[in-house]
Amino acid sequence: MAVFVIENVEKTFKVGEVVERVLKGASLTLEQGQVTALVGTSGSGKSTLLTIAAGLQQATDGNVIFNGYNLKNMSHEQIRQVRAKEFGFIFQFAHLVPFLNVEEQLKLMLEVAESKMSNKEQQEEVDQMLELVGMTHRKEAYPPSLSGGEKQRIAIARALIHKPKVLFADEPTASLDSKRSQDVMALIRHLTKTLGVTTLMVTHDEEMLAFADRVVKMSDGVILQDE
Amino acid sequence: MHLAWKEIKRNKSKFLIVGAVIFLISFLTFMISGLANGLSQDNAALIKNLPDGTFYMTETAEETYTLSQINENLQKDILEDFEEAAALSIQMGFVNDGEEKQHSVAFVASTASDLFPNIEPGEIVLDESLQEDGLKVGDVLTNSQLDGEFTVKGFVEQAKFSHAPVAFIHPDNYKEMYRTDTMQLMFVQGEREEISGLQAFSTADFLNTIPSYSAEQLSLNMIIAFLFVISGMLIGIFFYMMNVQKFGLYGILKAIGLKTSALFKIMWTQMLAVTTIALVLAIMLSQGFQFIAPEGMPFHLPFDTSWKLSLVFLSIGFIGATLSGLQIRKIQPLQAIQQGEM
Numbered sequence: 001m002a003v004f005v006i007e008n009v010e011k012t013f014k015v016g017e018v019v020e021r022v023l024k025g026a027s028l029t030l031e032q033g034q035v036t037a038l039v040g041t042s043g044s045g046k047s048t049l050l051t052i053a054a055g056l057q058q059a060t061d062g063n064v065i066f067n068g069y070n071l072k073n074m075s076h077e078q079i080r081q082v083r084a085k086e087f088g089f090i091f092q093f094a095h096l097v098p099f100l101n102v103e104e105q106l107k108l109m110l111e112v113a114e115s116k117m118s119n120k121e122q123q124e125e126v127d128q129m130l131e132l133v134g135m136t137h138r139k140e141a142y143p144p145s146l147s148g149g150e151k152q153r154i155a156i157a158r159a160l161i162h163k164p165k166v167l168f169a170d171e172p173t174a175s176l177d178s179k180r181s182q183d184v185m186a187l188i189r190h191l192t193k194t195l196g197v198t199t200l201m202v203t204h205d206e207e208m209l210a211f212a213d214r215v216v217k218m219s220d221g222v223i224l225q226d227e
Numbered sequence: 228m229h230l231a232w233k234e235i236k237r238n239k240s241k242f243l244i245v246g247a248v249i250f251l252i253s254f255l256t257f258m259i260s261g262l263a264n265g266l267s268q269d270n271a272a273l274i275k276n277l278p279d280g281t282f283y284m285t286e287t288a289e290e291t292y293t294l295s296q297i298n299e300n301l302q303k304d305i306l307e308d309f310e311e312a313a314a315l316s317i318q319m320g321f322v323n324d325g326e327e328k329q330h331s332v333a334f335v336a337s338t339a340s341d342l343f344p345n346i347e348p349g350e351i352v353l354d355e356s357l358q359e360d361g362l363k364v365g366d367v368l369t370n371s372q373l374d375g376e377f378t379v380k381g382f383v384e385q386a387k388f389s390h391a392p393v394a395f396i397h398p399d400n401y402k403e404m405y406r407t408d409t410m411q412l413m414f415v416q417g418e419r420e421e422i423s424g425l426q427a428f429s430t431a432d433f434l435n436t437i438p439s440y441s442a443e444q445l446s447l448n449m450i451i452a453f454l455f456v457i458s459g460m461l462i463g464i465f466f467y468m469m470n471v472q473k474f475g476l477y478g479i480l481k482a483i484g485l486k487t488s489a490l491f492k493i494m495w496t497q498m499l500a501v502t503t504i505a506l507v508l509a510i511m512l513s514q515g516f517q518f519i520a521p522e523g524m525p526f527h528l529p530f531d532t533s534w535k536l537s538l539v540f541l542s543i544g545f546i547g548a549t550l551s552g553l554q555i556r557k558i559q560p561l562q563a564i565q566q567g568e569m
């Protein structure tokens with residue numbers, strides 16, 4: 001059974017009198033341990049689809065099924081719990097909490113995900129994850145003193161520290177230079193494989209497609225055939 | 228994780244500024260209430276400090292105590308019927324000391340009672356403020372309307388009427404000075420009871436029959452009320468603004484998966500911590516001011532008042548914070564994510 005199924009998802013926005021159909025029946029099935037890259041022209045609806053899949057906004061119609069559960073039938077609190085425990089997000093900007101240091105960013109995520117680990121185990125987990133993203137030496141640093149690439153690596157660590165089943169990434173490398181982008185993508189791929197995550201990633205960068213197992217194209221609100 | 232404290236620790240100057248503003252506002256309110264209270268006390272401490280009870284004056288006096296004349300027989304009956312009761316008269320006047328210096332006083336004469344100093348004819352007991360004018364026990368004072376003299380027997384605290392120090396004298400001296408055979412008022416301690424021919428007043432009602440007192444009290448109360456409403460609103464608005472600035476942050480915390488209740492907890496903890504510290508400092512400083520206030524400056528701020536004012540400020544801050552908090556519930560994590568770099 002597929003971990004994540006997006007089925008005929010529709011989304012319309014009403015801005016004043018104007019009704020805009022952004023998603024027109026998008027369908028996509030994601031497999032565990034795979035990085036799926038979503039590409040398409042600007043405005044084709046990639047971010048909208050990703051945020052609907054991640055439970056950050058609701059579809060107008062259609063189904064988003066995670067582990068056999070339809071998000072449509074869940075309460076706000078249930079969706080929050082799924083987001084906190086089962087999903088991880090990486091966005092174009094890191095969105096770190098400005099008053100927490102690197103280590104605390106990750107610990108907060110474990111706390112929100114209601115981790116059952118002891119403090120000692122959590123610390124080990126955090127140390128391991130920081131090692132993985134190569135940020136051990138900055139574990140006491142606060143976000144304002146980190147570079148863009150460093151922030152993004154912390155955001156990746158935070159998105160994965162609680163071992164989510166699904167990782168959503170919307171242009172995770174957009175704010176990074178080419179070398180850093182390569183590193184970050186290699187990291188996402190590596191973690192997807194080692195942790196058995198299901199990863200859906202939006203990117204504009206052709207170079208990044210090399211790190212994906214599968215590339216799907218979106219056009220005018222629908223998913224086209226796999227390339 | 229104590230997000231509320233972590234944020235305060237990382238943004239000390241921001242919270243310090245908010246705290247300082249709340250401290251200054253509450254300190255200002257405490258000081259002005261102290262002064263207003265002091266003025267009101269200066270005007271009526273003699274009456275305000277009496278135990279709960281009822282004042283009586285004749286109905287024909289039409290609520291003007293100086294026109295009231297209690298019939299001697301009725302006075303006798305009342306004093307016999309009630310345990311703690313006294314007949315009382317108050318008149319503004321002057322005493323002259325040995326150096327022919329004139330002191331403005333409120334003469335108060337009462338029948339023997341535990342409520343007022345016990346005085347023999349020819350004796351006088353003064354409010355302590357007259358000590359600062361150089362009067363002392365044993366001094367001899369005179370009054371133009373009295374043939375004899377007064378000897379200062381002692382001083383009492385907090386005996387002020389109509390902004391003048393009270394001079395307690397014996398009813399016989401009073402009657403001679405003001406050429407009358409009757410006392411103006413009856414004061415009976417305890418439950419209110421109707422007495423035929425007399426109009427009964429609670430302490431507050433009685434004070435309001437004194438025109439100078441009620442007018443002054445009205446302006447003082449208005450000053451305090453305005454100050455209170457405005458400073459309360461300022462505090463509320465401050466917390467509101469502080470929260471509005473943080474909507475982006477709250478959106479991110481929501482996106483991570485924090486519950487809305489956790490965000491409320493952060494907000495309340497910070498609001499309570501900042502306000503409590505500011506209020507404690509303001510209370511300490513305004514209470515301390517009582518000790519260094521220049522002599523003769525009417526400043527009266529019972530601890531009880533500070534404490535009640537603080538509670539009101541805390542509730543107002545709480546309401547301000549919570550009102551903006553209601554908007555936190557509406558924050559969409561998506562908005563924060565789409566808003567770019569934090």
Ligand SMILES: Nc1ncnc2c1ncn2[C@@H]1O[C@H](COP(=O)(O)OP(=O)(O)OP(=O)(O)O)[C@@H](O)[C@H]1O
Binds near residue numbers: 022048
């Ligand atoms: N909240 C909204 N209200 C109204 N219209 C919206 C909203 N969100 C997105 N849209 C519209 O939906 C369309 C798709 O937006 P979306 O962000 O999904 O595109 P995208 O494929 O991610 O584009 P890009 O590659 O530029 O990020 C756009 O035309 C956008 O204007």
Ligand SMILES: [Mg+2]
Binds near residue numbers: 046047048170
């Ligand atoms: Mg997009």
